[in-house]
Amino acid sequence: MSNHESNHGSVKAYVTGFVFSIILTIIPLVLVLNHMMAKTALMVSILIAAVLQFVIQLFFFMHIRDGEEPRYNVAALILGIVFVVTIVSGSIWIMSFNSQVQ
Template structure:
């Protein structure tokens, strides 16, 4: 298991971005926990309304970050971090589309 996990040399390009069994298992366990939290809290009606929405979205975003770091190895990317930059650009576009649509269409309903 342990023979290739120590990627201390930055000069080896994508070879450092394999991850290790440990990081995959850790990512998997964290994802399971982050999926279980909203299930337990929301389906048992422990929290409701805004608090429930916050828990749902927070655990979803956290799980997104967990997958990016532990499964997609974004953290191990060498400089210049093109992948990260492209991702940020994409997320900005997605957020503008989603939040902008909700905002504009929400107003349309109000003024109808």
């Protein structure tokens, strides 16, 4: 039965994930709407909140820990995240030279 629970999640896991998601949505919202920090600190804080919420949803909603070993889905996801981070940060970095080549 405990195996069954861990494979499909429980009401408790979903409620925990949901509550954390709401908190991690409200925190950045309050920070931004009340202009509570300097711009860079604010951007870093809300990005951290987004990444945390993404991780929480992976664990509590998408049950990334479940499934049998080896976890190819986790391997694929990590590879995908590496690609996405490379594409996004690489694009921002390379385009920061735009003014110098025009």
